Amino acid sequence: MRFMNDPPAAIEVHKLVREFRKGPRAVDEIDLAVRTGEIYGFLGPNGAGKSTTVLMLTTLLPPTSGYATVGGYDIVREGARVRAAIGAALQEAALDVILTGREHLMLQATLQGIPAKQRRVRAQALLERVGLAEAADRRVGGYSGGMKRRLDLALALVHEPRILFLDEPTTGLDLQSRAALWDEVARLAHDEGMTVFLTTQYLEEADALADRIGIIDHGKIVAEGTPAQLKAEIGSPSVEVTPVDPNAGGTLAELLSGFGAPQRNGRGSVTVQLPGGEAELAEIVRLLDSRQLRVESLQLHQPSLDDVFLAKTGRKLEGAGR
Amino acid sequence: MIRERSLLEQIGVVARRSAVATYRQRALLVFPMVFPLILFAINGSALSKATEIPGFPTSSYRAFLIAMPFVQGAMFVSISAGTSLARDIETGFLNRLALTPLRSEAMLVGQLGGAFVLGCVQAVVYLLVGFATGVGFASGAGGVLVLLLLSIAISFAFACLGGLLALRLGSGEAIQGIFPLLFVTLFLSSSTLPRNLIKAEWFREVATYNPVSYLLEGLRSLVITGWDAQALELAFGFALLLAVISLALSGTAMKSRLVRT
Numbered sequence: 001m002r003f004m005n006d007p008p009a010a011i012e013v014h015k016l017v018r019e020f021r022k023g024p025r026a027v028d029e030i031d032l033a034v035r036t037g038e039i040y041g042f043l044g045p046n047g048a049g050k051s052t053t054v055l056m057l058t059t060l061l062p063p064t065s066g067y068a069t070v071g072g073y074d075i076v077r078e079g080a081r082v083r084a085a086i087g088a089a090l091q092e093a094a095l096d097v098i099l100t101g102r103e104h105l106m107l108q109a110t111l112q113g114i115p116a117k118q119r120r121v122r123a124q125a126l127l128e129r130v131g132l133a134e135a136a137d138r139r140v141g142g143y144s145g146g147m148k149r150r151l152d153l154a155l156a157l158v159h160e161p162r163i164l165f166l167d168e169p170t171t172g173l174d175l176q177s178r179a180a181l182w183d184e185v186a187r188l189a190h191d192e193g194m195t196v197f198l199t200t201q202y203l204e205e206a207d208a209l210a211d212r213i214g215i216i217d218h219g220k221i222v223a224e225g226t227p228a229q230l231k232a233e234i235g236s237p238s239v240e241v242t243p244v245d246p247n248a249g250g251t252l253a254e255l256l257s258g259f260g261a262p263q264r265n266g267r268g269s270v271t272v273q274l275p276g277g278e279a280e281l282a283e284i285v286r287l288l289d290s291r292q293l294r295v296e297s298l299q300l301h302q303p304s305l306d307d308v309f310l311a312k313t314g315r316k317l318e319g320a321g322r
Numbered sequence: 323m324i325r326e327r328s329l330l331e332q333i334g335v336v337a338r339r340s341a342v343a344t345y346r347q348r349a350l351l352v353f354p355m356v357f358p359l360i361l362f363a364i365n366g367s368a369l370s371k372a373t374e375i376p377g378f379p380t381s382s383y384r385a386f387l388i389a390m391p392f393v394q395g396a397m398f399v400s401i402s403a404g405t406s407l408a409r410d411i412e413t414g415f416l417n418r419l420a421l422t423p424l425r426s427e428a429m430l431v432g433q434l435g436g437a438f439v440l441g442c443v444q445a446v447v448y449l450l451v452g453f454a455t456g457v458g459f460a461s462g463a464g465g466v467l468v469l470l471l472l473s474i475a476i477s478f479a480f481a482c483l484g485g486l487l488a489l490r491l492g493s494g495e496a497i498q499g500i501f502p503l504l505f506v507t508l509f510l511s512s513s514t515l516p517r518n519l520i521k522a523e524w525f526r527e528v529a530t531y532n533p534v535s536y537l538l539e540g541l542r543s544l545v546i547t548g549w550d551a552q553a554l555e556l557a558f559g560f561a562l563l564l565a566v567i568s569l570a571l572s573g574t575a576m577k578s579r580l581v582r583t
Contacts, residue, residue, distance in 0.1 A: 059583045060417055079583035083421055094414030098343040110335050111422035113327055139346075155418070 008072060009033040010163050010195035011040070011057065016066035018052050026052040028219035029066065034197060034212075036162075039189045041210025042199040043305070049219040050199035051091050054167045057197065058088045071163055087156030088165040093148040097141030101132050101151050104140065105158060112159040126154040130184065146177025153184065163195045164188065170205060182209055203305040213305070215312060222312040227305060234303040234311050236277055239284060242269040244294040255287055271301075332428035336419070337435025340406065344436030354398030355444050358391035359451055365390070365514060366455070375519055380546040388452045389541035390513045392469075393534060395444040396477040397504045403437035404484030405494040411579065412493065420582050429580075430489075430572055434481045441477025445470050457545060465544040472544075472557055476537050479561040480504075482568035489575035511535040533560040 011034040018027040027049040034040040044050050055061035057070055059079040068075045071085030095104060105123035114122060127136045130150040140148065149169055156164060166185065170178040186209060188194045200206050206213050207227050215223040215230075223230055243252050249268035256262045259280055260273040274280045281300060288295055301307075309315070327335070344350055362384075370383040380386050410416045410433070419429055449470065459465045487497050510525070511534040520526040529535050540557020543550035 058421065060420060060581070062581055062583050076583050080423065083582075084423070086421075088421055090414055090417060092414050094418045096339070096343060096410075096413075096415055098346050099339065103339075103342070107335065107339055108418075108422065111327070111332070111419070111424050113423060 008036075009069075010036045010038070011068070011070050011197060013053075013057070013068040014066060016053070016056060016068050017064045018049075018056055018061065019064045025064075025219050027056070027063075030216070030219070030221050032214050032221060032224065034195060036195050037189060037193040038211045039185065039196040039198060039209050041206035041213040042197065042216060043201070043203070043206045043210075043213055043309075044199075044216035045201055048216045050201075050216060051167055052219075053216070054088070054090070054165050054197070054199055058086060058090075058165050059083055084159070085161060086163045086165060087159070087161035089149070089152040089156045089167065089169055090165075091167045091171075093145075093152040095140045095143075095148055095151060098139060100137050100139055101127060101143070101147075101154075102136040104151060104155060108155045108158045114159065122158065126157060130154045131180070144177075146173050146180070149173060149177065149181060150184075153181065157188075161194070163197065166196065166198045168199055168201065170200070170202065178205070185209060203309070207305055215309060217309075217313045223308060230305065230308045231303040234307045236273055236275050237303060238271050238273045238301045239281060240265065240269060240271045240297075240299045240301060241284070241288070241295055242267065242297045244296045248293060251291075252288075252293060255291060255293065256284070258287075259284065327423075329425060329428055332424055333432045333435075336424070336428055336432025337438070340433050340436035341439040343406065344402065344440055350402050351440060351443065354402060354440075355395060355447055357398070358394040358448070361394065362387060362391045362451070369514060372515060377516075377519060379516055382457065382546075384452070384455050385457045385546050386516075386542065387514070388448070388457050388545055389538045390508070391448045391451075392445065392473045392541050393476060393513070393537050394505075394508055395448065396441065396473070396480040396537075397501075397508065399437045399440050399444070399477045400480035400484035400487075400504065401497060401501050402440055402484070403434055403481035404488040404497040406436055407433050407485050407488035408492060408494040408497055411488065416580065420580050426573070426576050426580060430485060430569070430576055434478065434485055437481030437484065438474070438478060441474045441481070444477065445473035448473070452545075459544065460546055460548040461544045465549070468554070469541055469544045472540055472554070472561070475558060475561040475565075476541075479564035479568070482565045482572065486568045486572045486575060489572055489579050492579065507532060507534045511538060513538055533564070536560050 013030055013032045015029045015031060016027055017025060017029055019025050030053065042050050042053065052061065056063045057068060057075060059075055059082050062076060070082045073081040073085065075082055102123055105126060106119055109119040109122055127133045130153055132147060132150055132154070135143065135147060140151065143151065153169070170181055185196055185198065189196050198209060210227065212224065212226050213230060214221050241252060241256065243249065246268035249264055249270060252268065253262040253264055253270045256270055256272040260275060263271045265271055278300060366384045366387050372378060373381050373383050449466065484497065487500060491497060510528045511532045512529050517526055517529050517535060520529060536556040537560055540553045543553035
């Protein structure tokens with residue numbers, strides 16, 4: 001899959017498959033292409049195949065079949081070149097609790113072949129960049145989850161890769177740490193032109209960060225596009241009306257059926273899709289008023305990625321992997 | 323300008339990290355070192371009458387027994403090396419290393435750097451304890467040096483075995499579960515009596531086929547016999563064999579554990 005008039009894709013995947021012994025296909029003939037400088041959000045529940053895809057693209061797991069290039073290099077035949085082009089922060093922050101943050105960076109810089117004179121400078125610059133300069137000489141065992149994730153990111157950047165893989169980088173982080181990491185990832189892509197392949201199970205993360213999103217479920221990509229395109233596919237907004245009297249749900253559903261197929265939510269609440277858009281909201285209010293049906297709340301919902309996920313898989317993303 | 327480092331440089335870098343991590347975990351250093359000394363103290367006192375058995379090769383039971391802490395300490399080194407490597411597998415640190423230009427051989431041998439440090443420290447401590455308790459060296463000052471070398475070689479060989487177990491099992495708990503089996507090989511050897519004085523035939527037979535006996539006898543020969551070329555050849559030979567077999571099997575295990583393309 002190549003975009004017309006675009007430079008070669010940073011990541012190109014064609015019918016990639018990974019099967020595990022005695023298990024189903026973890027990744028099932030996926031196709032995708034990530035443009036240079038783009039943040040690609042790979043969204044899906046636990047066990048959908050996100051991490052297996054990342055392991056294959058980072059050369060740590062050979063595919064069963066299919067073909068993929070990263071940075072223009074074949075992931076099977078040119079593993080070493082792929083690794084030189086990428087940085088990766090995998091699912092768990094893989095750190096040695098006995099070493100300090102600075103020691104991690106120095107080790108990584110040495111193994112990446114960065115000359116001795118530059119190592120200390122590079123390590124310090126990265127520590128400052130991810131806000132760990134003060135904690136640099138403390139052992140990682142004492143770091144919070146957010147600090148470990150930031151160090152993980154810094155380690156992935158030591159050799160100035162062109163492509164960055166982040167596998168669920170904010171899982172388990174508090175809101176503040178999550179926001180700080182989002183800012184840094186956005187800056188890397190938008191200011192430095194780095195290509196970012198980001199897996200996540202958080203809708204808001206994909207929505208806030210990704211230029212394009214691929215939704216994966218049971219090893220297959222079920223939808224792909226920009227967040228706006230995906231939401232537009234779902235179409236119109238919906239309105240959720242909750243009556244004061246929970247027993248009035250039936251009457252309410254009957255009234256709203258004139259706008260679309262009503263969906264009963266419990267406690268009398270009814271949701272209905274508005275094919276005519278927000279303009280229909282005023283009509284609903286007038287109708288309810290004229291029938292003297294007292295309403296506790298009336299909420300307009302714009303289509304979300306959760307709706308997209310629901311529409312494509314028949315399930316809500318939250319809890320889908322369980 | 324980025325350049326790929328040579329194999330030796332890579333081993334050095336990984337070994338340094340392993341050594342620093344081992345040094346900072348005092349429990350890894352102290353407890354495995356103290357336990358063999360406690361057994362040495364107990365057995366050295368409780369079994370001292372063994373020297374009265376006709377044909378016992380020395381009048382000092384401590385001089386006979388001093389080889390045991392060296393080998394027992396080496397066995398602890400195998401657990402320490404194995405659990406460290408298993409921890410790297412479990413935490414994904416091995417995958418982090420795999421994403422760098424680090425070669426598999428360097429990854430494996432370098433990871434044993436901590437074990438090497440531990441082996442060196444233990445050897446010096448046991449030697450000092452031996453001197454402090456009146457153990458003399460029939461082979462003189464040169465023998466002390468050879469004993470240190472042999473002890474480090476044995477520690478390194480057992481560390482290789484620990485590395486192999488880590489790569490095969492991938493779990494620190496599983497490695498610790500195997501430790502009692504290693505211990506059994508020590509007790510079913512000539513650790514407390516010379517083989518020719520073991521009365522029970524089956525025990526003597528097992529001790530004769532048990533390579534641990536030859537590791538002990540090589541170390542012991544320097545203390546109580548002097549220069550015994552055959553004992554030293556067997557001890558160095560078995561240590562080398564254990565290291566080579568473990569490293570070769572580890573190489574295969576590393577390939578299946580780390581399947582980077």
